[in-house]
Amino acid sequence: MTTTPWExxxxxxxxxxxxxxxxxxxxxxxxxxxxxSEYQQRVQRVIDAIELKKTxxxxxxxxxxxxxxxxxxxRSCRDAMYDIDLAIELWExxxxxxxADLTKIPGTMxxxxxxxxxxxxxxxxxxxxxPDNVGFQATELETMKVEDYxxxxxxxxxxxxxxxxxxxxxxxxxxxxxxxxxxxxxxxxVRMLAAFGRPEVAGALKKLIRAGEELLESNRKLGVLTQxxxxxxxxxxxxxxxAKAPFDVLAxxxxxxxxxxxxxxxxxxxxxEAVDRITPLQxxxxxxxxxxxxxxxxxxxxxxxxxxFMSDEQFSQLxxxxxxxxxxxxxxxxxxxxxxxxxxxxxxxxxxxxxxxxTTLWLFDQTDMAEAKQKVGKNVCIAGNVPSGLMITGSxxxxxxxxxxxxxxxAPGGGYILAAGVIIDEGKADTTxxxxxxxxxxxxx
Amino acid sequence: MADxxxxxxxxxxxxxxxxxxxxxxxxxxxxxxxxxxxxxxxQIIGDKFAEGTYFLPDLIYSGEILKSVVNKIEPLLKQQGxxxxxxxxxxxxxxxxxxxxxxxxxxxxxxVNGYEVHDLGVDVSVQDFVKKIRETDASIVALSGFLTLxxxxxxxxxxAIADAGLREQVxxxxxxxxxxxxxxxxxxxxxFGRDAIEAVKLADDWIAA
Numbered sequence: 001m002t003t004t005p006w007e008x009x010x011x012x013x014x015x016x017x018x019x020x021x022x023x024x025x026x027x028x029x030x031x032x033x034x035x036x037s038e039y040q041q042r043v044q045r046v047i048d049a050i051e052l053k054k055t056x057x058x059x060x061x062x063x064x065x066x067x068x069x070x071x072x073x074x075r076s077c078r079d080a081m082y083d084i085d086l087a088i089e090l091w092e093x094x095x096x097x098x099x100a101d102l103t104k105i106p107g108t109m110x111x112x113x114x115x116x117x118x119x120x121x122x123x124x125x126x127x128x129x130x131p132d133n134v135g136f137q138a139t140e141l142e143t144m145k146v147e148d149y150x151x152x153x154x155x156x157x158x159x160x161x162x163x164x165x166x167x168x169x170x171x172x173x174x175x176x177x178x179x180x181x182x183x184x185x186x187x188x189x190v191r192m193l194a195a196f197g198r199p200e201v202a203g204a205l206k207k208l209i210r211a212g213e214e215l216l217e218s219n220r221k222l223g224v225l226t227q228x229x230x231x232x233x234x235x236x237x238x239x240x241x242x243a244k245a246p247f248d249v250l251a252x253x254x255x256x257x258x259x260x261x262x263x264x265x266x267x268x269x270x271x272x273e274a275v276d277r278i279t280p281l282q283x284x285x286x287x288x289x290x291x292x293x294x295x296x297x298x299x300x301x302x303x304x305x306x307x308x309f310m311s312d313e314q315f316s317q318l319x320x321x322x323x324x325x326x327x328x329x330x331x332x333x334x335x336x337x338x339x340x341x342x343x344x345x346x347x348x349x350x351x352x353x354x355x356x357x358x359t360t361l362w363l364f365d366q367t368d369m370a371e372a373k374q375k376v377g378k379n380v381c382i383a384g385n386v387p388s389g390l391m392i393t394g395s396x397x398x399x400x401x402x403x404x405x406x407x408x409x410x411a412p413g414g415g416y417i418l419a420a421g422v423i424i425d426e427g428k429a430d431t432t433x434x435x436x437x438x439x440x441x442x443x444x445x
Numbered sequence: 446m447a448d449x450x451x452x453x454x455x456x457x458x459x460x461x462x463x464x465x466x467x468x469x470x471x472x473x474x475x476x477x478x479x480x481x482x483x484x485x486x487x488q489i490i491g492d493k494f495a496e497g498t499y500f501l502p503d504l505i506y507s508g509e510i511l512k513s514v515v516n517k518i519e520p521l522l523k524q525q526g527x528x529x530x531x532x533x534x535x536x537x538x539x540x541x542x543x544x545x546x547x548x549x550x551x552x553x554x555x556x557v558n559g560y561e562v563h564d565l566g567v568d569v570s571v572q573d574f575v576k577k578i579r580e581t582d583a584s585i586v587a588l589s590g591f592l593t594l595x596x597x598x599x600x601x602x603x604x605a606i607a608d609a610g611l612r613e614q615v616x617x618x619x620x621x622x623x624x625x626x627x628x629x630x631x632x633x634x635x636x637f638g639r640d641a642i643e644a645v646k647l648a649d650d651w652i653a654a
Contacts (some may be wrong), residue, residue, distance in 0.1 A: 023483055124543060130568075134541045134594045257546055261502040265457065308640065311500050343622070388593045388623045393631035422623065425593050 014334030015359070017216040018296040019047055019054040022240075025294050028231045040232035046236070048414060050336055050381045052358040054087035055414035059407055061436060061445030062238055062363070062383060063100035064391065066423030067135055068432065069093065077134060078127035084218045088225045095233055095334025098436050101237035102297075102417070103229055108136065110218050114211040119170030122253070135425055143167040144254035145264070149270040152254070153277045155182065160354060164254060171207040226293075239299035239338060241289020243282040243330070246275035248324040251304045268341030275322035283329035290335050297338045297361070298330050306343030320351055331359045342366060342422060351371065365421040370409045373416070382410060383417035386435055391424050396434040411443060418443060450479065453597075454486025455493070457503060459510050459567075466517050483514050484568040487557040495642045501550075504641065508553045529629040530561035532652045533583035537565035537574060539598035544591035547621055551587060554641040555648060560585075571605035578611050585648050588634065590621040599632040607633075618644060 006014070023043050030036040031207045041057070048056035059305035068092035070077045085107035095103050112127055122143065122255040125136040127388040143164045144152060152159045158180055166176035177193045178201065195201055229235055244252070250271065251260035263271055304310065337360045342346075344366040352362065357379050364372055364384035372382050386406070390399055403418060410416040417440045424432070450469075455463045469479055490507045493499035534555050538548045545567050552564045563581050565573055578586060586606065588599050599619050606612055617634040620643075629637040635651075638644045 130543070131541045135592060137543050137592070139543070140546070258505060261505045264502050265459065265506050309501050311498075311503075314500075314502065385555070387625060387627065389596070389625045389627040389631070390597055392593055393627055426597065 004341075011332055011334065011356075012334075015296070015336070016334075018290070018334040018336075021294050022236070022296055023413075025230060025296070028227060030230075030234075030342070035232060035234040039230060039236065041091045042234065043236050045101055050358065050361050050415075051162045052381065052415045055445045058445060060101040060417045061413050062102045062417055062419035062438045063095070063098070063104045064105040064386070064420035064427065064432065065091065065094055066437065067425040068423075068427045069106075071426050072131070072429055072432070076126070076132040076315065077350070078112075078132035079300070080106065080109045081126050081136075082110070082112035084221050086110075088221055092225060092228065092233075095229055095235060098432055099233065099235060100436065101235065103233070103235040104238055104423075105222055105225055105229070107222070110221075111215065114214040117171060117207050117211040117214065120168060123168055123363065125340055129435070134196045138252065138421040139167065140256040142254075142256045142259050143150070144250075146259070146267065146270075149267065149274055153273050155180075156277060156281060158182070171211075172204045174198070174204040177201065237293070237295055237297075239289075239297050240293035240295025241286045241298045241335070243286035243298050243300050243326060243337075245302055245305065246278035246282060246326060247271070247279050247298060247319045248301075249282065250274055257304070259366055264310070264389065268318070269375065269408060271318055271426075275318070279322045279325045279329065281335070282326050286326075286330050286335060286337075287333045290333075296334065296336045298335050299338050299340065300326070301340045302342060302345075306341065306345060307347050312347060315348060315351075315431065320348075324351075324354060327355060327360060331356055336361060341365060346371065349375045353379050361417070363417075365417055369406060373410045377410070377413070377415055381415045381417065383419040385421035386419070386422065388422050388424060391420055391427050391431045391435065394431060396430040399431045399434040400441075403435055406443050407438065408440045411445075412445070425430045448482075448639065450482035451486045454483055454507065454514075455489035457490075457506055457510065459506075459513075462510055463513055463517070465561065468512050469525055470517065470521070479514070479518050480522065483511055484557055487511060490534065491554065491558070491642055494640070495645070504550055504554070505546075505611065508550070508622055511553075511557065512592045528559075531559040532585060532648065533561045533563065533581050534585040534648065535563045535565065535574060535577045535581060536587040536589070537569035538567040538589045538591075538621075539541040539595050539602055540568055540570050541594050541598050542590045542592050542621075543567045544589070544621070547591065548589035550641040551589065551644045554645050555587070558645045558649075560648060571602045574602050575609045575611065578606065578615060582614075584615055585651060586615045586617045587644060587648075588617065588619045588632075590619070590624070593623050595621060595624075595632055596628050599628075599634065603633040616647075618647050620644060 023040050044058045048054055049060050067077050070080050074091050075090060080090060087106040091106045116128060122141050123136045123138055124130045125129040126132050126134055148159060148163055162176050162178055166173045178195050183189055185349060251257055255263060290296050305315055330337045340363045342365045345364060346367055349372060353376055361381045369385055386402055390402055450465055453465055465477060494504055536552050538544055554563045556562045559572050563577055565577055588602055592600060596648055603617055618636050618638055619629060619632055619634040620638045636647050638647055
């Protein structure tokens with residue numbers, strides 16, 4: 001074992017260290033040697049698909065679970081949103097009954113109480129502004145005004161603390177009245193902390209503590225589930241960390257889609273400056289998740305760069321450069337960016353050949369998979385794209401047929417993972433079974 | 446003069462468009478002439494979208510520019526009679542789904558293409574769709590939905606329209622993120638469209654038939 005410090009290791013060395021940790025997780029006790037070996041086989045299968053150096057033993061699979069466990073086991077999404085124990089029970093059962101190489105945990109479930117305490121306004125969810133049996137949905141709140149671009153670039157934490165957070169969380173509105181904490185430099189400024197004594201600020205902090213306690217317990221239980229999925233079921237999670245394309249942080253989290261589209265004409269330079277400021281923050285977000293979990297996959301859902309959402313000129317100027325910097329930054333840290341290209345990405349495929357070979361995983365939704373395989377299949381691992389329409393309204397035979405063709409087109413030479421095009425909510429047992437079985441039936445190399 | 450406005454709108458030159466309209470109003474240009482110029486510019490934008498040189502932000506931004514133009518000339522237009530529409534459309538995002546961006550663009554493009562659009566908003570119950578069709582005597586229904594939950598909500602809406610005895614009276618289109626031919630069949634709608642321009646084309650074909 002070499003003892004060179006992390007900073008001096010090559011990118012390849014860093015990735016191999018992370019892969020080694022992923023294959024041999026320190027904190028997990030395996031139920032048996034056979035579970036350990038099954039776990040390692042699954043992880044190795046995914047690593048082989050990503051690295052493109054050799055074909056895996058068979059086509060790996062990604063769990064299609066969105067809210068699917070709720071629908072299959074006939075429990076309301078609202079109940080799972082508010083009861084982490086129930087969510088864990090449903091997701092664990094699903095993982096055991098429909099084993100996949102890359103498995104999902106109910107990361108966005110069981111937090112209803114915390115969201116209500118904080119009065120989160122950026123989303124509505126089942127039980128809060130939405131019917132019981134639907135997923136959470138974005139409200140497109142404008143949490144950063146156009147005049148705040150300057151503050152975002154100067155001091156992003158201040159932008160979040162005193163603007164984005166008070167505007168997103170009704171219970172934390174009072175934080176907008178805090179002074180800028182970087183003004184605190186010497187004894188005279190200590191007086192500015194008086195702001196924390198104001199009843200409305202104290203009230204906001206109390207709610208923050210209550211929500212924090214809820215989430216602490218919820219997170220602990222998710223941790224136990226993760227241990228079980230690895231140590232007893234012998235599968236690995238589909239993500240170890242998360243990040244967002246800098247443009248999408250601006251569009252989804254800060255400005256809202258409509259405002260962002262106007263900004264593309266009225267404030268192009270501001271966008272360019274802002275995405276560059278956000279990039280290192282998102283690299284840090286991804287790496288810290290990977291460090292904590294020991295799983296090198298950084299899930300990055302892509303939204304506003306899809307086919308039709310902007311011109312190629314806009315994509316090449318406003319979306320891609322900072323996304324590429326994010327991907328390169330994560331790869332440099334030995335992580336594996338796992339990009340989910342929702343919608344179509346047909347017109348953007350050539351960009352993927354700018355990325356380092358065998359370092360990223362791309363999940364496609366409505367992209368032509370044969371074309372993706374041909375254009376970028378030698379440079380990146382591709383995954384996808386069983387349509388949600390087929391999974392929800394089609395027959396098991398139709399799904400089997402679709403998967404067989406997909407595997408025929410995409411699997412040759414390796415670098416392919418069988419997956420649904422998007423996460424599946426209102427799915428069915430027979431089509432889900434059919435998809436998971438297809439990898440075993442047609443995916444052996 | 447109108448040609449200049451058409452061009453400025455088609456090229457999405459917001460500031461120039463608004464300056465132009467201000468000047469035209471000052472010079473007592475017929476507000477209908479301004480509106481027609483703006484609509485003509487919108488047609489070009491629609492064509493450019495259909496041929497793949499314009500994209501979603503261009504459509505949404507053009508809507509924003511048009512809104513400002515209409516705000517400026519609206520007080521002047523009120524003195525004139527109502528415009529004859531090509532047909533009535535009842536539009537909405539189906540129950541359980543609160544996404545509005547795609548639906549809004551469809552409504553806006555149908556509107557600038559001469560349709561009388563009755564937009565019911567988001568998370569619209571089947572009863573509200575039925576009620577509005579009765580009330581307006583519309584011949585076209587456009588159902589929007591971004592999430593997969595919309596598959597069944599769309600089917601329920603189409604079924605409710607049939608149960609109310611209105612199915613023969615209307616043509617129904619569906620659209621949104623995950624809608625494809627497979628889903629169209631499931632819902633029982635007459636057609637699906639991938640974008641706002643396809644929605645206009647479907648409506649035009651139905652009206653012409």
